[in-house]
Amino acid sequence: MDFHLSEKERQFQKEVDKFILSAMPPGYAENSLYWPGGYGTIREFEVRDPAIEKFRERMSEEGWLTMAWPKELGGGGRSFIEQAIFAERLSYHRAPGTDVSTLIAAPTIMRFGSEELKKEWIPKIIRGNLRFWLAYSEPNAGSDLSAIQTRAIEDGDYLVVNGQKIWSSGAHVSDYGWMVARTDMNAPAHRGTTLFIVDNKTPGITIRPLINIVGFHSFNEVFFDNVRVPKKNIVGEMNMGFYHLMVALDFERLAIAIGGFRKQFEEIVQYARETKRDGKLISSHPIIKKKLADLAIEIEIAYMFFFKTAWMMDRNLFPNIEASALKLITTRLSRKLADIGMEVLGLYGQLDHGSPYATMDGRVYLGYLDSLSAVIGAGTSEIQRNIIAQRGLGLPRK
16 A cells, blocks of 8 residues: 555646646635634635636536546546545645535435436536535534434425524535435434435525634524425435435545645744744744644644545545544644644734734634634544444444
């Protein structure tokens, strides 16, 4: 198992770099406040920017969004390693990322969806102009998604949905919800839920903003009042949504902006090399050197896990345990990167975005707050440890 890139893959990496730097909206990277691993500083979750939409359309035209999909479904038939290289370079350059539609919805539809569902949704997603939001969490159901209470009752050719979702990232700027709801009230907790797609324009949907800890409107609470969803929008089998959702969550955990860690780390190191404190370069301080060295090692470990998942997928091995390990490692890394970044910046690290004296435009300050979300979104760190223990080590549930 060799995770060094081949010559062909290195050439592809250069090709991707050239495309990103030429097609990315001017000034986007400089103005991006995204903190790797976090969920609260993603610009695409806050606004629907025409420049970002155009960039996504360019990615679609080049086939970048679907390069690892099967050719028979409109994809490029390329390797998952190449898909991983593309994702890594996107995040390294702080370019607008891919969407729930291509990262989560499409792979799940390809695995579980009917032929009719594939024919309807895959071509739409390929065009790159659809936005999906994840309608999973509820006020009393987050880590334990088997506890959801939003109901979807059958009524002829429709499901009638009533309930509430919360922490719904980007729901207000999306077109469709990727939703799970309870369809059998008498079934056991892990059965009786169904996964389906709901149009945001359907009557009865109310979206209210939730401003997050860094001041972004990325989250929402969404209410469903007798919302009628066509049964043709059901993904997979009726009442088997929890199991389909577990696979969809693995796709989400693989969508790690790994390059962003290296980019942010490089900027912190550069600051330490150029800035003096008490007459000495910050980088000369033994404790700082050790902490930065530890960070460099952990970033390399994260990269190894990242490319291992792609390597496994190229061999038709589904990296269920590895996806959880990658999520666990990178969320801890997100917090550690912020902690050490604040230590290197000292009092300047407390200056918010917009302050004329803020270093790195206040990104480390925002990241220090946003990294709290890293250990929660897409499954808490506790959940990841349970998955690794039970599925990977064969340990009992209790």
